[in-house]
Amino acid sequence: MSFNSFSEFLSMGGHGLYVWLSYALGLSVILLNLAAPLMERSRLIAQLKRRLQRENQSP
């Protein structure tokens, strides 16, 4: 462990803003890259299902 206290960990030796901003960005980019295809998947499946039902109803 390279920090003695939690406040020391948060301040990162005066570089807290830079470090935490980077990690917040990193996490949001990772989560965005997972959320976007998952949301697209449910949207796509719902859309394709609707289309399939329409085709089945009006042959």
Next chain:
Amino acid sequence: MVEKKKWLPRWFYQLASPRWCFQICGKLLPGFSVAALVLLLGGMVWALLFAPADYQQGNSFRIIYLHVPSAILAQSCYMLMAVAGAIGLIWKMKVADMVAKSCAPIGATMAVLALLTGAIWGKPTWGSWWVWDARLTSMLILLFLYLGVMALNSAIESESTAAQASAVLSLVGLVNIPIIKYSVEWWNTLHQPATFKLTERPAMPADMWVPLLVMVVGFYCFFAVTLMLRLRNEILRRERRSGWVRDLLLSK
């Protein structure tokens, strides 16, 4: 009759089948997801709590654990996009076109992350958010190449024409990759040289580079997950008229 010898392995031909590719991605996804979660979480805790502070840069050095993996991934993703585009051009393989198309947005976000973390790291270290340095500029060009490929893909209506055009652009843009790599050697730059080299041991101590390696591997696993998610969507969308997709939709 002499049977014609296949010069590519069987799985290469199987990969060309969208249905097979969809299924194999579905099977690989859970494993890669768990690996990515464990490696990224473990790597981040290690990077933030246990890795030692740099004797010159202090704790701002911890940004390296996001900056280097995202920069490496942005370049690897570009190479994959260009190779997949080339395979699509040569063998007219639909799945390869879909891989190339799925790579572009992922690579673009990785390039953005590398540039932003670099800027945030540059402020306390160099005293400036941005300098027109060779490494930074070539990385910015990489981002623009990704954006160009994405724009081509969305602007051209015909899927095969869009795939061809973006494959050509990504192949031309491939020149940029060695420029990024060697920019720190060819030009006098502020940017420090590469941390990992294939031929030498890293210059930093092991308790600094081992967590970095964990993060790099974690980012690759995460890339595999998000690429397969996007690829499966793309396969479903383009194969929507085929029987197996209809069956899949009905069974849901």
